[in-house]
Amino acid sequence: MFQSRTHNCNELRLENVGEKVKIVGWMENVREVSGSLSFVVVRDFYGTSQIVAETEETIKQFRDITKESTISVEGTVRERASKNPNMPTGDIEIVPEKIQVLGRCRYNELPFQINHSRDADESTRLKYRYLDLRNPEVKNNIVLRCNVVSALRSSMTEQGFLEVTTPILTASSPEGARDYLVPARNHPGKFYALPQAPQQFKQLLMTAGFDRYFQIAPCFRDEDARADRSPGEFYQLDMEMAFANQDDVFSVLEEVLPPIFAKYGAYNIASSAPFTRIAYKDSMERFGSDKPDLRIALELQDATEVLANCGFEPFAGNCVKAVVVPSFTQTRKFIDKLCAEVEVQAGNKVYWFRLDENGELVGGISKFVTEHKDAVVAALGLKPGCFVGLSAGKTLAAQKTAGVLRKMLGASVDGLMNKERYEFCWIVDFPMYEIGEESGELEFCHNPFSMPNGGLEILNKVEAGEADPLEITAYQYDLVCNGIELSSGAVRNHDPEIMIKAFELVRMGEADVKAKFPAMYNAFSYGAPPHAGIAPGVDRMVMLLAGEDCIREIIPFPMNKNAQDLMMDA
RNA sequence: GGCCCAGUAGUUCAGUUGGUUAGAACGCCAGCCUGUCACGCUGGAGGUCGACGGUUCGAGCCCGUUCUGGGUCGCCA
Numbered sequence: 001m002f003q004s005r006t007h008n009c010n011e012l013r014l015e016n017v018g019e020k021v022k023i024v025g026w027m028e029n030v031r032e033v034s035g036s037l038s039f040v041v042v043r044d045f046y047g048t049s050q051i052v053a054e055t056e057e058t059i060k061q062f063r064d065i066t067k068e069s070t071i072s073v074e075g076t077v078r079e080r081a082s083k084n085p086n087m088p089t090g091d092i093e094i095v096p097e098k099i100q101v102l103g104r105c106r107y108n109e110l111p112f113q114i115n116h117s118r119d120a121d122e123s124t125r126l127k128y129r130y131l132d133l134r135n136p137e138v139k140n141n142i143v144l145r146c147n148v149v150s151a152l153r154s155s156m157t158e159q160g161f162l163e164v165t166t167p168i169l170t171a172s173s174p175e176g177a178r179d180y181l182v183p184a185r186n187h188p189g190k191f192y193a194l195p196q197a198p199q200q201f202k203q204l205l206m207t208a209g210f211d212r213y214f215q216i217a218p219c220f221r222d223e224d225a226r227a228d229r230s231p232g233e234f235y236q237l238d239m240e241m242a243f244a245n246q247d248d249v250f251s252v253l254e255e256v257l258p259p260i261f262a263k264y265g266a267y268n269i270a271s272s273a274p275f276t277r278i279a280y281k282d283s284m285e286r287f288g289s290d291k292p293d294l295r296i297a298l299e300l301q302d303a304t305e306v307l308a309n310c311g312f313e314p315f316a317g318n319c320v321k322a323v324v325v326p327s328f329t330q331t332r333k334f335i336d337k338l339c340a341e342v343e344v345q346a347g348n349k350v351y352w353f354r355l356d357e358n359g360e361l362v363g364g365i366s367k368f369v370t371e372h373k374d375a376v377v378a379a380l381g382l383k384p385g386c387f388v389g390l391s392a393g394k395t396l397a398a399q400k401t402a403g404v405l406r407k408m409l410g411a412s413v414d415g416l417m418n419k420e421r422y423e424f425c426w427i428v429d430f431p432m433y434e435i436g437e438e439s440g441e442l443e444f445c446h447n448p449f450s451m452p453n454g455g456l457e458i459l460n461k462v463e464a465g466e467a468d469p470l471e472i473t474a475y476q477y478d479l480v481c482n483g484i485e486l487s488s489g490a491v492r493n494h495d496p497e498i499m500i501k502a503f504e505l506v507r508m509g510e511a512d513v514k515a516k517f518p519a520m521y522n523a524f525s526y527g528a529p530p531h532a533g534i535a536p537g538v539d540r541m542v543m544l545l546a547g548e549d550c551i552r553e554i555i556p557f558p559m560n561k562n563a564q565d566l567m568m569d570a
Numbered sequence: 571g572g573c574c575c576a577g578u579a580g581u582u583c584a585g586u587u588g589g590u591u592a593g594a595a596c597g598c599c600a601g602c603c604u605g606u607c608a609c610g611c612u613g614g615a616g617g618u619c620g621a622c623g624g625u626u627c628g629a630g631c632c633c634g635u636u637c638u639g640g641g642u643c644g645c646c647a
Contacts (some may be wrong), residue, residue: 034604041607050607082605090607109580109598115608116596119582123639176647196647223646344574345642447647488647561640 002102005072010047012077014091021094022074023049024102026134028114030062038062039093042073043134050084050093051075061099068110068134070103122552126566129557141554145542148264149216152237152538155256161214161239166201168194168218174516176447178222180232194220197535200520202240203449203492206531207523214239216538224561228484228540230551231563236487237541240533246475246491249532250274250426253479253487257536261422266547270295270421279429280473284396288321288403290430293483294423296410298323300402303390306379312368314349318392321402324380325409325416328354328387332363334412335387342389342408348401351390359384407483422544424481429453429473433505442469442506449520450474450490451530452502459501469505479536481544489534496524 006021025044032038038059040051051073053059065071075096084090111128112120117135125132133139153163172179172193181191195201197219205213217238225231241248254273261269276294283290286299303322308315339350353366355377361370369376380388389409391401410417432452436443452458453473461467475491493499499521500510514521542554552558559565 029607031606031609032603033606033609035602037604037606039606039609048607052605054604080605082607084607087607093605107580112581113597116581121577121581121639124581173647177645199647221646224644226646227641229646341574341642347573347643444647449647 008046009042009044009049010088012049012089012092012094014079016077017079017092019077020074021077022072023094024072025049025070027062027065027067027069027071029067032059032063035059042071045139047088049089050080050087051096052078052093053096058096058099065099065101066105066108068105068114068131069101072098072100072102074098123560123566126552126558126560129567133556138553141542141546141548142556144264144546145538145554145556148260148542148545149538151260151264152256153216155260156214156237156239159212159252159255161212162210163215164205164210164213165215166195166198166217170195170201173200176221180220180222196221197236198238199447199449200517202238202533203494203520203531204523206240206242206492206494207526207528209242211242212239213241213533217535225559225563227550228543230539230555231559231561235538236535237538238533238535240531242529242531244491244530244532246428246477246532249489249491249534250477253534253536257424257541261545265422265545267420267422269424271424275424275426275479277426277428280427280431281429283427284399284403288399288401288406289483290427290478291480291483291485292403292425292427293407293410293417294425295419295421295482296406296417298325298406298410298416300399300406301380303376303380306372306375307369307390310368310372312351312365314351315390315392319395319398320390320392321398322380323389323402323406323409324382325387325389325413326383327385328413329385330387330413335363338405338408338412339389342401342405345408346391346401346404348391348393348397350401350405351392353388353390355382355384355386355388357384365390422481424479427478427480428476430476430478431470432472432474432476432502433469435470444502444506446474446476446488447490448502449493449499450476451493452498456495456498456501459498459505462505463501475532477534479534484540484544486540486544487534487536489532491530491532494524494528494530496521499524 005024007023009023009025012021023042025042028041028043028048030038030040036054036056038053040053040062041048042051053062073094073096075094077092078095080091080093110131111124114131114134117125117132117138133142169182169192173196176196179193179196181193184190184192198215198217202213215238217236218233219236220233254275258269258273280290283292288300301322301324303320307320308318335352339352342350352364353361353369354363356362361373376382382388389405391398391405393401431445432450433442434445435441451474453475458467458472462469462472477489478485479487493502499513503509503513539551539554543551546554548554557567
């Protein structure tokens with residue numbers, strides 16, 4: 001029978017000198033200093049300890065054990081002759097009396113070296129994730145995740161929120177992403193769907209009288225992956241409050257998140273609560289994005305008036321946006337590469353010119369600008385040595401392209417961005433409706449359950465032709481941190497009458513609401529509270545806290561980009 | 571599905587205009603070394619240059635096709 005250890009590998013100190021102990025763990029390294037002196041490093045979850053072998057017999061015994069085997073060492077703690085101040089257990093070492101192999105590593109060579117696993121090919125890391133996770137750097141992200149989840153849970157509970165679990169096997173919801181389906185054995189031809197979010201259930205909980213709900217909720221969406229989006233499944237801190245408005249939701253998260261970011265974050269929080277609120281329209285205007293990275297010290301400028309008619313064909317009749325970088329010293333090669341990358345990402349061209357040290361217009365499309373130089377310099381506030389990047393098109397396209405350019409400049413030009421901090425903001429007042437690109441007709445902009453700003457009244461005005469539907473905003477909001485959309489939420493539309501009216505404006509009606517969302521429609525007809533909620537992504541939050549750029553670094557067993565589990569799937 | 575990038579030793583990478591036997595570091599194996607801690611020193615083993623086809627006297631390098639991986643657009647109420 002296996003006898004338990006007396007101490008873990010991070011526990012022993014000077015005061016333990018002389019004690020008989022037993023430690024267990026993975027044999028990380030052997031350093032043979034001579035034929036009669038060798039040091040062995042044993043690692044467990046908690047840390048590492050040094051074993052010293054001083055007899056030829058012990059040295060040979062360790063030499064015959066392959067690295068990364070699990071071993072147990074019983075022996076006596078001794079003060080080291082030469083201490084290692086960088087190691088918590090660096091003052092002591094263990095003189096072994098009994099050494100046992102518990103689990104032999106059958107390979108001399110591993111797929112990668114444990115302590116350098118982060119440098120290895122990612123497919124190999126995922127296939128041997130259990131080895132990858134032995135690397136303390138990798139493991140620590142998972143520990144961080146656990147701590148963050150635990151902190152979120154207690155903070156929400158402290159705020160009076162009740163954790164309620166909602167079904168995993170449920171009915172498909174017609175809106176949104178692609179579902180994952182599970183065959184229903186008792187109902188041939190029918191399927192359960194895994195929830196894309198507990199959206200409807202939490203709203204039904206509100207209707208049932210639960211006042212404050214939350215859940216660390218697994219969500220399933222069959223969509224393609226990104227660096228900050230793992231395929232298939234992810235977790236949200238899903239929450240909903242009854243008899244509440246937008247400000248109520250904001251103050252909960254402004255209370256819950258900052259202390260957790262302060263305690264567990266790799267960087268400092270730059271934005272104190274209450275977080276900056278930026279209207280969607282302003283965000284597009286100033287940053288060319290609805291998830292602006294406020295760490296970047298650049299804003300878009302409008303150059304339509306001074307440049308639309310400068311004679312440069314692509315600008316004619318278009319909206320023109322400019323991003324100006326003062327004291328720009330990068331090479332022509334850099335600019336070309338930058339423009340090419342923006343073009344790929346934005347699907348739209350970028351143009352540029354520079355005002356050199358002598359105040360002369362040079363490079364790019366400067367010859368088209370020369371004639372209007374004074375006006376352009378004045379309008380954009382240009383100083384010698386600056387770079388001007390330009391985009392053109394319909395307003396939204398020009399904004400988005402300039403937004404991509406802004407982001408790339410921020411990431412690649414020194415001095416534009418202090419990366420080591422957290423900048424939060426709320427994006428508010430999203431439009432309720434938009435003209436669909438394919439249909440060319442009025443459509444819901446986001447989800448159809450948000451409360452329109454102005455309620456039934458404004459919808460009636462639209463119907464009467466007295467208001468523009470495209471001007472209606474919804475009580476819909478995003479929480480953004482460092483250019484990453486952490487969360488989306490809304491004040492919900494809890495009134496069936498307003499719901500039907502909202503659907504009628506997009507050529508649907510009561511029958512559609514009933515057919516698509518029967519439970520919610522029925523429930524709301526029995527007296528529903530005004531309610532609002534939000535659902536911050538846990539994975540993305542941990543990713544930000546860990547200072548990682550890739551979501552897989554903070555998931556214990558991630559799938560690859562193609563939604564395959566390389567470890568389990570032979 | 572589109573676009574971009576990468577694929578060379580167990581691992582991370584270098585490889586010049588197409589030219590002799592494809593290199594380095596780490597790891598592995600052997601030997602030396604009495605206080606190492608990324609130990610050090612000496613030596614050794616280890617390669618279908620992702621795959622297939624083409625151009626050429628000659629291809630890791632050029633061309634075509636394809637596979638794999640990552641990033642991104644579409645998509646993600």
